[in-house]
Amino acid sequence: QVQLVESGGGLVKPGGSLRLSCAASGFTFSDYYMSWIRQAPGKGLEWVSYISSSGSTIYYADSVKGRFTISRDNAKNSLYLQMNSLRAEDTAVYYCARVEVGIAAAGIVPYYFDYWGQGTLVTVSS
Amino acid sequence: QSVLTQPPSVSAAPGQKVTISCSGSSSNIGNNYVSWYQQLPGTAPKLLIYDNNKRPSGIPDRFSGSKSGTSATLGITGLQTGDEADYYCGTWDSSLAEVFGGGTKLTVL
Numbered sequence: 001q002v003q004l005v006e007s008g009g010g011l012v013k014p015g016g017s018l019r020l021s022c023a024a025s026g027f028t029f030s031d032y033y034m035s036w037i038r039q040a041p042g043k044g045l046e047w048v049s050y051i052s053s054s055g056s057t058i059y060y061a062d063s064v065k066g067r068f069t070i071s072r073d074n075a076k077n078s079l080y081l082q083m084n085s086l087r088a089e090d091t092a093v094y095y096c097a098r099v100e101v102g103i104a105a106a107g108i109v110p111y112y113f114d115y116w117g118q119g120t121l122v123t124v125s126s
Numbered sequence: 127q128s129v130l131t132q133p134p135s136v137s138a139a140p141g142q143k144v145t146i147s148c149s150g151s152s153s154n155i156g157n158n159y160v161s162w163y164q165q166l167p168g169t170a171p172k173l174l175i176y177d178n179n180k181r182p183s184g185i186p187d188r189f190s191g192s193k194s195g196t197s198a199t200l201g202i203t204g205l206q207t208g209d210e211a212d213y214y215c216g217t218w219d220s221s222l223a224e225v226f227g228g229g230t231k232l233t234v235l
Binding site for chain 2: 035047095114119
C-alpha cells in the first residue's frame with residue numbers, strides 16, 4: 001500500500017533553516033510527480049511546491065519562492081524540502097503528497113493529490 | 127484570502143443532504159479539473175473526489191461532485207456523524223500554482 005512518511009520538522013528560529021524529508025513506499029516513486037502542501041495552525045491548506053517525476057520541472061508558491069527548494073532522490077524513494085530564511089508565517093504542518101497529472105492545453109498539469117503523508121510540524125519562533 | 131471561495135461552514139441533520147460550493151474563475155476552475163479533500167479532525171487530508179466528479183476506490187457514493195463553468199459543488203447525502211470534517215476544493219491555476227478553497231467545516235447536528 002502507498003505510504004508517505006514525513007520527517008525533519010521541529011522548532012527553528014526566524015531566519016533559520018530546516019530540511020524536510022518524505023520517504024515513499026508502495027509505489028514506483030520515479031513514475032510520479034510529488035508535492036509539498038502546508039497547513040498553518042487552525043488554517044486551511046496552502047500548496048507549497050511540486051516537482052516532476054524526473055525533477056526537471058518545479059513550481060513554487062510565491063510565498064516561498066527564493067527561500068524553499070524542492071528536490072527528490074528517485075534511487076532513495078525520497079522527496080525533500082530545503083527551507084531557508086524561515087519566517088513565523090512558515091509555521092505549519094507540512095504534508096508531502098503524491099500527484100496525479102494530466103495533459104491540458106497548458107501542458108502537463110497536476111490534477112489531484114491522491115495520497116498524503118501524516119505531516120510534520122515546523123514551528124518558527126524565537 | 128483564498129483564490130477559491132467556499133462557505134466557512136455548513137450544517138445538517140443526520141440522514142439529510144448537504145452541498146458545499148467552490149467558486150473560482152476562468153483561470154482555475156473554468157479550465158481545469160476540480161478535486162475535493164476531506165480532513166477529519168486531527169488527521170491528514172484525504173482525496174474524496176477527483177476530475178470534478180469521480181470517486182476514488184473506497185469512497186461511498188453518498189459523496190458526489192459536479193462542475194459548471196467556474197464553480198464546483200460537493201454533495202453529501204445520508205449524512206452521518208462520521209462525516210463531520212473540513213472539506214477543501216482544489217484545482218490548478220494558470221498562474222502555475224495549485225489553489226485551494228479556504229475550507230468548509232461540516233457539522234452534523
